[in-house]
Amino acid sequence: AAGVIQSPRHLIKEKRETATLKCYPIPRHDTVYWYQQGPGQDPQFLISFYEKMQSDKGSIPDRFSAQQFSDYHSELNMSSLELGDSALYFCASSIWDEKLFFGSGTQLSVL
Amino acid sequence: AQTVTQSQPEMSVQEAETVTLSCTYDTSESDYYLFWYKQPPSRQMILVIRQEAYKQQNATENRFSVNFQKAAKSFSLKISDSQLGDAAMYFCAYRRGATGNQFYFGTGTSLTVIP
Numbered sequence: 001a002a003g004v005i006q007s008p009r010h011l012i013k014e015k016r017e018t019a020t021l022k023c024y025p026i027p028r029h030d031t032v033y034w035y036q037q038g039p040g041q042d043p044q045f046l047i048s049f050y051e052k053m054q055s056d057k058g059s060i061p062d063r064f065s066a067q068q069f070s071d072y073h074s075e076l077n078m079s080s081l082e083l084g085d086s087a088l089y090f091c092a093s094s095i096w097d098e099k100l101f102f103g104s105g106t107q108l109s110v111l
Numbered sequence: 112a113q114t115v116t117q118s119q120p121e122m123s124v125q126e127a128e129t130v131t132l133s134c135t136y137d138t139s140e141s142d143y144y145l146f147w148y149k150q151p152p153s154r155q156m157i158l159v160i161r162q163e164a165y166k167q168q169n170a171t172e173n174r175f176s177v178n179f180q181k182a183a184k185s186f187s188l189k190i191s192d193s194q195l196g197d198a199a200m201y202f203c204a205y206r207r208g209a210t211g212n213q214f215y216f217g218t219g220t221s222l223t224v225i226p
Contacts, residue, residue: 100204
């Protein structure tokens with residue numbers, strides 16, 4: 001069965017650089033979520049999209065932005081990266097009101 | 112605001128034994144969903160079990176079952192016949208119903224399975 005695809009799996013950036021994370025939801029899923037999980041932390045909600053419109057917003061820094069495209073894939077853009085942005089970034093998808101399916105995550109390391 | 116509390120940072124269980132992980136939540140909503148997710152060392156997030164708040168019957172998935180006490184806002188996970196592969200971090204999660212979006216996660220319980 002198709003799963004949520006995230007790319008890249010690993011990303012190394014330097015401070016003040018930019019990064020773009022991509023997420024391809026499960027086909028026919030209409031909602032995409034982004035979560036950030038620091039070392040030893042629980043996942044923190046960043047933002048979500050339903051039918052390509054932002055539907056909910058969490059603790060996403062102003063330096064970050066995200067969007068969902070017409071093919072339902074989503075991108076998380078991160079600028080002016082800081083050391084504290086090093087984390088595992090999960091994308092997840094669902095059909096409205098159903099359970100969340102997570103991708104394998106993108107491990108971002110900011111040096 | 113919704114909060115999810117897991118009061119057991121670490122738990123251990125002997126292989127083949129049963130263990131129960133606790134979760135409580137706080138909400139003023141009547142329509143919501145509750146989940147348990149498993150995160151093994153690979154750090155993937157895997158759905159274990161799901162419960163709709165309007166259902167009185169406790170959800171069951173093979174060796175995994177929940178004890179859902181709506182009035183007490185409690186949602187514990189019972190793992191029967193524990194296996195080495197059950198060793199992982201377990202997160203309890205809450206999501207509002209029809210108009211909801213965000214999943215709220217607890218801080219997790221690290222489960223060790225002793226051979």
